[in-house]
Amino acid sequence: MNGVNADIDLPNDEAALRRMRAVAHLLDDGFRLPGTDFRFGIDPILSLAPGNAGDLIGTGLSLYIVYEAANLGVPYSTIVRMLTNVAADAVVGSVPIVGAIFDAVFKANVRNVRLVERHLGREHRDDGDDSEPVRIEITE
Numbered sequence: 001m002n003g004v005n006a007d008i009d010l011p012n013d014e015a016a017l018r019r020m021r022a023v024a025h026l027l028d029d030g031f032r033l034p035g036t037d038f039r040f041g042i043d044p045i046l047s048l049a050p051g052n053a054g055d056l057i058g059t060g061l062s063l064y065i066v067y068e069a070a071n072l073g074v075p076y077s078t079i080v081r082m083l084t085n086v087a088a089d090a091v092v093g094s095v096p097i098v099g100a101i102f103d104a105v106f107k108a109n110v111r112n113v114r115l116v117e118r119h120l121g122r123e124h125r126d127d128g129d130d131s132e133p134v135r136i137e138i139t140e
Contacts, residue, residue, distance in 0.1 A: 013072055016072055021113055024112070027041040028043060029041055029110060043103045043109070045100075046058045047093045047103050048100050065109055085111050088108065092106070
């Protein structure tokens with residue numbers, strides 16, 4: 001079976017992946033620093049908000065990706081890795097200034113979506129064209 005979960009519901013799973021990718025893009029890659037190829041999202045911007053409100057919002061959105069992954073049947077060991085990425089992002093990200101830089105570089109949400117894609121046997125194409133989902137064929 002090529003290590004692919006045979007119980008995958010392709011249309012629903014693809015919709016969940018699209019939602020997770022959208023959240024990860026918003027948090028980690030939504031903007032490009034002019035004149036460079038460096039991308040960042042709203043996560044480091046949120047961490048600059050006074051108090052911890054921005055960090056809590058960012059962490060909540062990051063946990064949404066973990067929630068979707070659990071609903072897709074991602075193995076417990078992968079969920080633990082994803083939670084570790086979110087925890088690192090939350091803890092280090094809460095440190096003033098240094099945390100914003102860490103958030104911009106670490107990209108926990110993009111990492112977590114890649115873990116889910118790897119589990120589902122679908123690596124995301126990074127060519128900017130999401131109009132046609134990557135399809136897999138499951139044979140027994």
